[in-house]
Amino acid sequence: xxxxxxxxxxxxxxxxxxxxxxxxxxxxxxxxxxxxxxxxxxxxxxxxxxxxxxxxxxxxxxxxxxxxxxxxxxxxxxxxxxxxxxxxxxxxxxxxxxxxxxxxxxxxxxxxxxxxxxxxxxxxxxxxxxxxxxxxxxxxx
Numbered sequence: 001x002x003x004x005x006x007x008x009x010x011x012x013x014x015x016x017x018x019x020x021x022x023x024x025x026x027x028x029x030x031x032x033x034x035x036x037x038x039x040x041x042x043x044x045x046x047x048x049x050x051x052x053x054x055x056x057x058x059x060x061x062x063x064x065x066x067x068x069x070x071x072x073x074x075x076x077x078x079x080x081x082x083x084x085x086x087x088x089x090x091x092x093x094x095x096x097x098x099x100x101x102x103x104x105x106x107x108x109x110x111x112x113x114x115x116x117x118x119x120x121x122x123x124x125x126x127x128x129x130x131x132x133x134x135x136x137x138x139x140x141x
Contacts, residue, residue, distance in 0.1 A: 001065075003030050004079055005044065006072075007058045010035035014110045015057075022076060029079035070096070070103045
């Protein structure tokens, strides 16, 4: 695999934070980070269910492989120099439950951050995504 495209929800503070984190890491496999549901995502991947990509992280390999949810997070870590060993462990039977719990916790936190009624077209709201920049607030209460 020579390149991965990560589709992320640009209206989600947690997703934007993780996008920035991924960009700061040393990449063994280059990551293209593209907003899910965007014109660019639709142009690159016309056959994808773009509504689904807004609900769950989706990663596409350079040969058309599609990874979703837990597998998508593991392949993102696999692409990073410092995290490849962890990705290998998370893909094992011993690591899979931990990976799944982490993804479920992130999904719950993401749901809390986005709030009721905020969908992909919901635009900026009181969650820190005003003025063109997003920040991740502290843990939900």
